[in-house]
Amino acid sequence: MGADGDGGPVHGSVLDGIGATPLVRLNRIVPEGGAPVWVKTEWANPGGSVKDRAALAMVLDAEASGALAPGGTIVEGTSGNTGIGLAMVAAARGYRAVFVVPDRTTPEKLALLGAYGAEVVPTPGLVPREDPRHVQQLAARIAAETPDGWLADQYANPANPDVHERTTGPEIWAQTGGRITHLVAGAGTGGTVTGAGRHLRRHGVEIVAADPWTSRYGGGDGSPYYVEAVGHYLHPLTGADSWPAVYDTAVPDRTERVGDGESLRTVRRLAREEGLLVGGSAGLAVAAALRVSAAAGPDGLVVAVLPDSGRIYLSKYFDDAWLTTLGFLDAAEEPLVRDVIGPHEPGLRVAPATVTIGELHAEVGPGGPGGAVPVVLPRATDADGTATWSVPDVIGCVRLGELAGLPAADRVGVHAGPPPPTVGHGEAAATAAARLDDAGVDPQDPVLVLVDGRGVTQIERAALDG
Numbered sequence: 001m002g003a004d005g006d007g008g009p010v011h012g013s014v015l016d017g018i019g020a021t022p023l024v025r026l027n028r029i030v031p032e033g034g035a036p037v038w039v040k041t042e043w044a045n046p047g048g049s050v051k052d053r054a055a056l057a058m059v060l061d062a063e064a065s066g067a068l069a070p071g072g073t074i075v076e077g078t079s080g081n082t083g084i085g086l087a088m089v090a091a092a093r094g095y096r097a098v099f100v101v102p103d104r105t106t107p108e109k110l111a112l113l114g115a116y117g118a119e120v121v122p123t124p125g126l127v128p129r130e131d132p133r134h135v136q137q138l139a140a141r142i143a144a145e146t147p148d149g150w151l152a153d154q155y156a157n158p159a160n161p162d163v164h165e166r167t168t169g170p171e172i173w174a175q176t177g178g179r180i181t182h183l184v185a186g187a188g189t190g191g192t193v194t195g196a197g198r199h200l201r202r203h204g205v206e207i208v209a210a211d212p213w214t215s216r217y218g219g220g221d222g223s224p225y226y227v228e229a230v231g232h233y234l235h236p237l238t239g240a241d242s243w244p245a246v247y248d249t250a251v252p253d254r255t256e257r258v259g260d261g262e263s264l265r266t267v268r269r270l271a272r273e274e275g276l277l278v279g280g281s282a283g284l285a286v287a288a289a290l291r292v293s294a295a296a297g298p299d300g301l302v303v304a305v306l307p308d309s310g311r312i313y314l315s316k317y318f319d320d321a322w323l324t325t326l327g328f329l330d331a332a333e334e335p336l337v338r339d340v341i342g343p344h345e346p347g348l349r350v351a352p353a354t355v356t357i358g359e360l361h362a363e364v365g366p367g368g369p370g371g372a373v374p375v376v377l378p379r380a381t382d383a384d385g386t387a388t389w390s391v392p393d394v395i396g397c398v399r400l401g402e403l404a405g406l407p408a409a410d411r412v413g414v415h416a417g418p419p420p421p422t423v424g425h426g427e428a429a430a431t432a433a434a435r436l437d438d439a440g441v442d443p444q445d446p447v448l449v450l451v452d453g454r455g456v457t458q459i460e461r462a463a464l465d466g
């Protein structure tokens with residue numbers, strides 16, 4: 001609260017409330033002997049996220065250049081928050097708004113876009129960049145085909161990083177009285193870390209980009225991850241990978257790679273131990289900031305940018321059933337799946353969909369239960385030479401015995417059946433068994449076991465009976 005009787009400012013429009021967000025000190029989760037960690041509460045923007053800044057800046061810029069005419073239509077491809085920011089700006093300034101969103105976007109975000117009066121066009125999220133249904137491609141086409149349509153294009157629009165260089169960076173410098181030593185921020189378009197980072201670098205601040213473990217930005221294998229709106233996913237069939245033009249990768253001094261499990265468990269700790277209800281990308285940034293704090297020691301001052309609130313992720317990051325079935329959380333009731341299945345060999349044996357049956361027989365060995373081998377999208381390995389198997393990457397399943405006698409030159413993907421059902425390693429074994437039984441899974445059928453959202457081994461359904 002401000003001083004007694006200080007009611008705060010009166011704004012001419014909701015848009016005047018964008019920016020000047022508070023910093024909050026973390027009190028209970030910072031490591032002993034580490035640097036203080038202060039967080040920039042970007043959910044305090046009126047549209048609920050850091051993207052309000054870029055949305056308003058891009059619209060004002062387009063109005064000034066004439067690219068956006070009075071009564072025109074704002075079009076954007078967005079996983080949600082840029083859309084929410086643009087929808088708010090559109091409503092306040094009298095524009096129509098149309099947003100192309102990936103189909104995995106949370107229902108809460110879609111409902112928010114509709115609440116501001118925007119139109120929403122869902123499209124598959126996990127398709128190659130060249131696919132006409134790809135979010136950016138479809139948005140560009142709709143903008144071109146709509147009279148007075150204007151594509152905001154946050155990935156290439158310089159107004160996006162510029163607003164962070166003019167506002168977010170200087171705010172943090174002023175709020176810390178110039179004592180900040182490290183800035184930690186995730187990168188989606190890269191606008192925040194590029195812009196705020198450019199300003200703070202000039203003052204000698206070390207800039208750390210926080211990145212989901214499998215994101216391409218930090219050298220990951222590009223496979224899907226569960227923290228929304230940051231990092232760079234790569235569909236294996238994308239020909240030429242291109243990174244957003246606005247992300248100046250020379251700005252961060254380094255990248256901290258954080259696994260989904262660490263990010264999501266940090267999200268829960270922020271809510272339960274600090275009273276901060278925030279989204280997955282905030283958990284990612286704080287998880288990285290805690291590492292930076294431990295390394296910097298008490299003389300440092302770490303600031304992490306927390307992009308949005310947890311309210312729009314209640315059906316995911318704060319839903320115990322969602323977390324447990326994906327292997328992020330342990331159930332209270334024992335025994336757990338991992339207690340009854342016993343030890344397993346590390347390294348799940350999989351078949352890339354493009355290998356031939358001949359190659360598969362030579363390479364895979366006996367397979368899992370009943371000779372079952374999950375069929376996955378072919379994926380390059382991580383910078384460290386490993387590849388991990390996320391659920392969306394598992395597109396089918398073959399049984400080695402059933403491939404005998406088929407032409408050795410046939411590709412495995414052609415003969416694949418549906419992907420195996422999954423269980424989280426921390427689910428209660430009885431709950432997982434009942435769930436699979438309800439789904440009609442037979443006792444001898446293969447089941448993929450997930451740790452932190454990724455397949456680690458296969459079991460027979462019957463193994464859950466202990």
Ligand SMILES: Cc1ncc(COP(=O)(O)O)c(C=O)c1O
Nearest residue numbers: 081188189190191192229281307
């Ligand atoms: C929740 C959330 N976190 C982080 C980001 C990344 O911000 P930037 O695009 O500035 O890199 C976004 C962008 O949409 C977001 O919505």
